[in-house]
Amino acid sequence: MEGYVVDAIPGDGYVTLVLDGHKAANVRTTFPLYAITQKPERVMEHPDVVDHVEEVWRDLDGREVRLHRFELRNFRAYRYVSRRVRTVNQLPTPLSQTLARLRAFPFKKVRITEGKVELLQEDELAFPQVKLASVSTVDWYGPSRWGSEYVAVLDGKVVRGKVKDLKLKVDVAECSGISCDKIDAPVKLRMEERRSPVSVRGLVEWSLLSRTPIRELAQATIGKVLTTNEAWVALSRKIVVWDVVPRVEKPKTLTQLKGADKGGLVLFPKVGCHDQVVQVDFSSMYPSLIVKYNISAETVDACEDLTTEIGHSICFRERGIVPEALSWLLKRREALRSLDPERAEAIKWILVASFGYLGYRNSRFGRIEAYELVTYFARRTLRTAIDLARELGLEVLHGIVDSLIVRGSDADQFSSKLTELTGIGVKTEIMDWVVLTARRDGLPYPGRYLGRTRGGMKVKGVQRSNQPRIVQEFLGELVELMEEAENCSQLRSLRGKGRELLSKYLQRAVSGSPTDYVLWVRGVPYVRGPMGFYDARYGYGGRYLPYYLNYIRRVYEEVFGWL
């Protein structure tokens, strides 16, 4: 039997591998449990514990740790034993570790003959040939688990219809409401329980790269995928993965605290419209810095190979766990960027979370000093970029953490010199014009800008997911209108058309349909009524017109206010 591993269900002395096309086969196996105990013989008394081996592992500080690896027949025994002895290496999940031993990695092609699994070689970047579907039920206000109609995405095609007519047979389905009952799939992921920002295709990518069954990732956060990747590196080096890692921060003076406890560098933009500018972005700046400077919990302050102004040092003697896990992800993302943007986006989410997770208190491989070092190097890198730009005679209009907007003739030379100087990849984007906006009180607003690039409009800080639909559509049209302008003077001449658009939408706000007034906050649709916001799921009960009129006027001012 051949196919892609879609799911794995642990049994009693075996694991059932579910392959694409609704095929399944049982493979005999045991499940590993790593524990620290003085009395392994007590654990061996359990009837489902088959074997035990004592192994020597290390902790993150290099100290020796004696572990007992017990082989269990089923997960019932795992739950029983893990509650009674101190269990470690619980990440990657025990099922993922079992699959890895069998070489039956999720979404990899395998051949199963007489209970033996053979991993078939395939292109590392190839997407598994499995049938995926994303089906959501909809109501008048948008996606709803109680909706009687559905919108399905099958192989990139959008299909709509009544839920009662829905009949679908796929390998992995992402579904909501009663549509889940109408789908025949070995793995069904409920949208309501999802905690990750990626699509089903993105989840398959996460499953592939974290070697964890997709079912276990369905309700997982990005952090779990990231930590699993790091845990695989730790496991390969026989470093114990603790559930909780107590950390003691080294004492800092107030001056050191003020110097280290900072975010990235953000400049005040030069407000107004600027012609012919270049945006220079460092690609995956934070993860690249982590890899470049070998920043990980165990490498920070371990020796003084590189000392910094904020009082922390980095050791380069051994590659850190976090840099090793991230370097692979960075390469994979670069390779997938042109091949499959949706999967590259899924990896980008992990890379985005990687930096924040370094400073997260429950992170297994993070540490606050490592986090502070990353922001320190980020600030230093952006300052280097600003200095270089000024050296080349470029005017720096704006800078936010990993991106600069400059104006001048030597922009091409700037990006190549910058890559050479910093060792981090740089992406350059030419903009015909850019609008840098101000707040209502007149101060520059760093987080909001609009610009026309060769690939279309680039808009930041204007459109948000929690805006009413009518406002989102207004902004969409306004941005489309602005795209017509080739330079700032043309953009200024569009003000009349902008006013027309504004009055059109103000009129629409007066006599719009109920869907126009819906705004989503944390998965709940609301409408602003005369008595305040109310839940749209209980029906439409009118709208408070001044709220929507003011909202439309306000966003218009945000976009065109600079004129």
Added chain:
Amino acid sequence: MALTVGFPELDSIIGRDQLVEFYSLDWELLKLFYHRVIALSAPVTVVVVAERGGLDPQLVERFQRTFGTRGEVRVMRGFKVEDVPPTLQVSEEEMIVVDPYHHRRKYSSIVSALRSSKWRKFVFSFMDRESEGSTFGLHSAHSVFELKRGIGGFAVRVVKSVTTGELEIPYGNWDMFGRGDPGLMRWLLR
């Protein structure tokens, strides 16, 4: 400098007590108070237990400028509850501990860590110690004070002390910043 709150009457009640606890449900008042104590007690080690924030270096420096103190403040942060006991045990000098029971978990190990070190400690808890967790740590503290906001000022209530019974001492808002004035009393008592 030894640990001090800077109010002579409170300092005399505290005396040489090893473990002194201040609690309040008014976060702003408690925050202002421990920043003052940090500034006055410097050089000192401060352990801040919080997921984020908790200590404002600028405010400490402002208090130092106000009171003309210059000592160094060494800060250690405990972000999760498991970090708290080892952080408390590592320090080898007098210490100010901010909100050690922040996570409302592992009380025993935190109290044990507070008791195990021989150095004096001032603890500032953002909780009502009479209704929350009066069974842990309260027996270990030699003095316990409650901070309460009042009209135009605040009051410190002595909840537990080895030298005095229950009593409440009122202060004006300006007393916090060392700019207290007897006001009309100056003329009345003349």
